[in-house]
Structures are given as structure tokens and as C-alpha cells.
Amino acid sequence: xxxxxxxxxxxxxxxxxxxxxxxxxxxxxxxxxxxxxxxxxxxxxxxxxxxxxxxxxxxxxxxxxxxxxxxxxxxxxxxxxxxxxxxxxxxxxxxxxxxxxxxxxxxxxxxxxxxxxxxxxxxxxxxxxxxxxxxxxxxxxxxxxxxxxxxxxxxxxxxxxxxxxxxxxxxxx
Amino acid sequence: xxxxxxxxxxxxxxxxxxxxxxxxxxxxxxxxxxxxxxxxxxxxxxxxxxxxxxxxxxxxxxxxxxxxxxxxxxxxxxxxxxxxxxxxxxxxxxxxxxxxxxxxxxxxxxxxxxxxxxxxxxxxxxxxxxxxxxxxxxxxxxxxxxxxxxxxxxxxxxxxxxxxxxxxxxxxxxxxxxxxxxxxxxxxxxxxxxxxxxxxxxxxxxxxxxxxxxxxxxxxxxxx
Numbered sequence: 428x429x430x431x432x433x434x435x436x437x438x439x440x441x442x443x444x445x446x447x448x449x450x451x452x453x454x455x456x457x458x459x460x461x462x463x464x465x466x467x468x469x470x471x472x473x474x475x476x477x478x479x480x481x482x483x484x485x486x487x488x489x490x491x492x493x494x495x496x497x498x499x500x501x502x503x504x505x506x507x508x509x510x511x512x513x514x515x516x517x518x519x520x521x522x523x524x525x526x527x528x529x530x531x532x533x534x535x536x537x538x539x540x541x542x543x544x545x546x547x548x549x550x551x552x553x554x555x556x557x558x559x560x561x562x563x564x565x566x567x568x569x570x571x572x573x574x575x576x577x578x579x580x581x582x583x584x585x586x587x588x589x590x591x592x593x594x595x596x597x598x599x600x
Numbered sequence: 601x602x603x604x605x606x607x608x609x610x611x612x613x614x615x616x617x618x619x620x621x622x623x624x625x626x627x628x629x630x631x632x633x634x635x636x637x638x639x640x641x642x643x644x645x646x647x648x649x650x651x652x653x654x655x656x657x658x659x660x661x662x663x664x665x666x667x668x669x670x671x672x673x674x675x676x677x678x679x680x681x682x683x684x685x686x687x688x689x690x691x692x693x694x695x696x697x698x699x700x701x702x703x704x705x706x707x708x709x710x711x712x713x714x715x716x717x718x719x720x721x722x723x724x725x726x727x728x729x730x731x732x733x734x735x736x737x738x739x740x741x742x743x744x745x746x747x748x749x750x751x752x753x754x755x756x757x758x759x760x761x762x763x764x765x766x767x768x769x770x771x772x773x774x775x776x777x778x779x780x781x782x783x784x785x786x787x788x789x790x791x792x793x794x795x796x797x798x799x800x801x802x803x804x805x806x807x808x809x810x811x812x813x814x815x816x817x818x819x820x821x822x823x824x
Binding site for chain 2: 438439441442450454459463466467484551552553572575583
């Protein structure tokens, strides 16, 4: 067993976050093997900078930021061949709970442009706040909220086949 | 807050339920329906995002990092990966972490009072599916699910579920991605009893006005 506190804590963090980092990266690159490689790279970078990470509460947001940077670095090196339909059937067959509940949504989510998919993943999957997402994406909280809002509207339109319902609005407070 | 502000806020984060939003939802049926539909979509989205993870991923990460680690032989990391098969972050003592979750769960349930009035109809098999995802199952039926949405809780996205039983409502929070190692904790606060405990994956919190009802749900939850 690792004897020093830093190694022990690193191991605990790997066990706590590796799965969700994989899911996040999978949805960015749509390639399971590549997502696992990126998880490895992200943790290698995290370990290299481990001593600088002092805010224990922020470790999750920090890891997702590193993971996203790893994906972005790869994206800079080569244009990714992203096929939204790639291995979808195989993924659905391996779904976590009731695949029939999520099938259409998975297809729809995969079709969303990355600019909307990314903040939705960080909020819904990772549980990050708008402020943390803004820091991870290098943008403002307003921009994050706008992307989250547009992403959900687009998703609703894809799932329902029509724009999100908009019953009569009351504009007065 | 008007309808436009309400809907903009819901689309930005359906998990939040602050006082202004709750007040508007209580007075505007159309916006209430809008929020419920969005919360349902987010529930399904959470499921859709959680694709299967390759077996042994964390172990492979630790082994790969082994030779680079400064003071720890890699074989120790491998051994630790076996010993700590279900280990999670030790950021605070487990007992304190459990109590903190119980307290946050009780506060959240208290703040989201509409959860007790709601009469949503969950899809058949919904509760079994989300419990299986958490690595637990319900050994005996407690009642019907009348409220289900995703909420932010203790730094995680939690499933907030209300089960209406013959003895009253009991609230269940499922945190399948919780990273904290939480020892069982039970607290009484604001007329509610809250229990936090580790689950098959992540953590669970239970909140009920009747302490016996909270404990009954705890007993009914078994490892899957």
C-alpha cells in the first residue's frame, strides 16, 4: 500500500473519478479506446502537478479541466473523425440502467455540437456549478448558462421532434 | 421573477430550486409543467451519459502511474488497488462526511417542499433501475414514487426521489458518483430524521419526518 499521504490520496482520487472522467471524455471524442488513453494522460498530468493542488474541494473540477485540456490538445494535433452513430448499438447494449429509457436521448445527445454537449456533461454528469464549468471551459458564467440553455432546447427539439413547448408566458413578475 | 426569467433559469440548471423559482412555480401552472418536463429530460440525460466504463480502468491508471510516482513503488499501488477496491476520497473523516451529507439532505428536502406535494408518475421499473445503477435493491416494496428529479447535493448530482408510503413520504437521495467515504450517520434536525450511508456505488441519504420510516427504508435497501 502506498505509504505517503500524497500517493494514498492520489489513489483515492483515481478510484473516485476515473469512471466519470472516462464518460466525459467518451462523450467528447466518441471513441472508447481514445477516451481511456485520455484518462491515462489526464491522471499522468494530475500526478505531475499533484503537489500544487491544495484545494481539496476543488479537486473534481480541477481533474475535469485537465481532462478537457487533454482532449483539446489531441484535437489540435489531428482532426478527429467523429461519427455520431459510431458504436451506438454496442453502447446501448451496455447501458447502465434501462437502455430503453435512454436510447433516443443518447442518439440525440451525440448529435449536439460539442459546444453544447461539453457544459451539459460537466453539469449533469460531473455535478459542477456554472462557475466551475466556466473556469474549466475558459469562459464566463453567462456564456456557460447560455450554452446550457441552448443545449437543452436543442435536445428537447431533437427528442420531441419539435421545439421545446412554450406555453403562454407571463411577463410580469 | 417572471415566466421568461423562470424558464431561462430552468434551462440553465433544472437542478436548482431556490425560493424565487419555487414561488413562481407555485403560482404558474404552465411554468411548473415546463420545469417538470425539463427535470424529467435531465433525469434521462443523466442515465444516457453514464455509458459503461471499461473493467479495471482505475487499476490500469494506477499501474501506469506506478513507475512515475515519486516515493511509491508501483507494486504498492497495485496492491492498494485490491485492498481499497471500494475506496474513495478521504477528504474528511468518514463519520463527519456522513453527518454532513445527512444534514445537507435534510436541508435540501426541507427547501424543496413541493417534492412532498408532487404526484408524478414514475415509469414502470424506474426505481428498480436507478437503485440497480447505485448497486442496491429494495428488498420490500415501500410505496410508490411520487417525485423524481436530479438535484445538486454535496457537490454531486443526486437523484432526489420521494416515495409515498402508507406512513407518509420518505425522501431518498441517490449519489452514484459521490467520491466521499461516508460512514453511516443519523441526525435529527428541524423535525426530520436524516440518515446517510455508503451504498454499492457512492452514497445514499434518507430523510423522513418519522424516524422509524427512515430506518425502515434503510433496512429495506440491500446490496444488489
